[in-house]
Every structure is written in structure tokens, then in C-alpha cells.
Amino acid sequence: xxxxxxxxxxxxxxxxxxxxxxxxxxxxxxxxxxxxxxxxxxxxxxxxxxxxxxxxxxxxxxxxxxxxxxxxxxxxxxxxxxxxxxxxxxxxxxxxxxxxxxx
Numbered sequence: 001x002x003x004x005x006x007x008x009x010x011x012x013x014x015x016x017x018x019x020x021x022x023x024x025x026x027x028x029x030x031x032x033x034x035x036x037x038x039x040x041x042x043x044x045x046x047x048x049x050x051x052x053x054x055x056x057x058x059x060x061x062x063x064x065x066x067x068x069x070x071x072x073x074x075x076x077x078x079x080x081x082x083x084x085x086x087x088x089x090x091x092x093x094x095x096x097x098x099x100x101x102x103x
Contacts, residue, residue: 085092
């Protein structure tokens, strides 16, 4: 009978040791998981910030090109209209005044 009790005590101690060891390993794994998650979150945040900045930079460049008249044919057309206006604005003003006063 004593041998059965001793054997059960050994089994219980072994089981307790296994559970304790498993809890220690779980704590280590939890810590590793948390560290990996923090690193992933930091990397993702940085990549997202960089991507957003790239999009903003492109938007700023595109907006500037649109506001400046852009390159190519559109820009040339605007420049031609500006030149024509600067050369003929007095004539345009006289024609407008003439139309207004002809009533």
C-alpha cells in the first residue's frame, strides 16, 4: 500500500513539474509573441506612413502641375492665351465697353 501511495505521490509531483514547466514555457512564448507583434505593428506603421507620404507627395506634384498649367499642349495653350491677352487686352476692353454702351 505504501508503494502505491509513494508511486501516486511521484506521479503527482511529476505532473506538477510538467505543468509548472509548461507555464514557464507559455510565459516565454507569450513574451516572444508580444515582441514579434510590437515589431510587426511598428514595421506596418512605418510602411503605412511612408506610403501615405508618397501619395501626398505625388498629389502635391500633380496639383502643382495642374495649377501651373502642366506640361505639354495644355501648358502651351495657356501660355499662348496669356500672351494674346497681354498683347490685345486694350482692344478686348474697348470691344466690351462698346457692346455695353451700344444699347
